[in-house]
Amino acid sequence: MIRVLVVDDEHLVRAGLRTILDAAGDIVVVGEARDGAEAITAAAHLAPDVVLMDVRMPGMDGLTAAEHLAAATDPPKVVMLTTFDLDEYVHRALRAGAVGFLLKDTPPVELAGAVRTVAAGNAMLAPTVTKRLISSFAGQDAGPAEQARARLEVLTGRELDVIEAVARGLSNAQIGAELSMSEATVKAHVSRALGKLGLANRVQAAILVHDAG
Known part of the structure; x- marks a missing residue:
């Protein structure tokens, strides 16, 4: 089973993500957190394989939390989930150690697939994000x-x-x-x-x- 920690400041979003992922069969949500600071603490205790984390949250944001998680001895795979695909978020998230960047309108089946992909050690980026990164590198x-x-x-x-x-x-x-x-x-x-x-x-x-x- 792939162990996932869900991090988002909105309860309904966390509940929705838990429902989608728990229904996948080979994925289990082992915990939830409301901000980056809680995510760091929860990850240390729960040892998730994947952290699915919102970018923008009050208190410590997801990008800062991703940097802290990447510095751990055995860091989890971090997937950033957001409604915004701004270049500054994408670049900072990836350089902070995140291995995935998905938009919140990602279909449930693709979300579960993304978790499996990163858990296996591969990267997962939303198609629109990939295109923008390629354009950025080209320039x-x-x-x-x-x-x-x-x-x-x-x-x-x-x-x-x-x-x-x-x-x-x-x-x-x-x-x-x-x-x-x-x-x-x-x-x-x-x-x-x-x-x-x-x-x-x-x-x-x-x-x-x-x-x-």
Whole structure:
């Protein structure tokens, strides 16, 4: 079962999310929180696999909470859920360690699917968010690109191949098939690369690769 912590300042939203996710069969909502501070405390006690969290909340917002959760020893996968797809929210959420960003009008079936996707170690972005991120990366200047390329120089050739495949959204199985290696080997390469780069997850690695052009 995939353990989920639901974080939103509105009771009805939390109740709705719990109903949708508990009905999925392989997902269980283990707790709820009303703001970012409660989310951090609840995550420490409940050890959820996934935290489904609103961006804008009174007190500590979801973005700040995501940064704190990413710093944990064994951090949960964080999916930001919001009614707003503003670029500043998307960029900060992903750089804070979130592995998903969905809008609140996401259909129930897709919401459950997104939880399964991130629990499996992959990223999940709403289609409109993905398009805007691609446009943003396409318009970057050379300065950040050069800095990003310099950071990637610490990787071996094979690690770079794997991280570039991660940036294309491939799963470990797909990367293994493409590069002729086992899933376990792919997972090991990803883990080592993230450690060398000082990154928390695959989404941050993908951002860095896109930054590098």
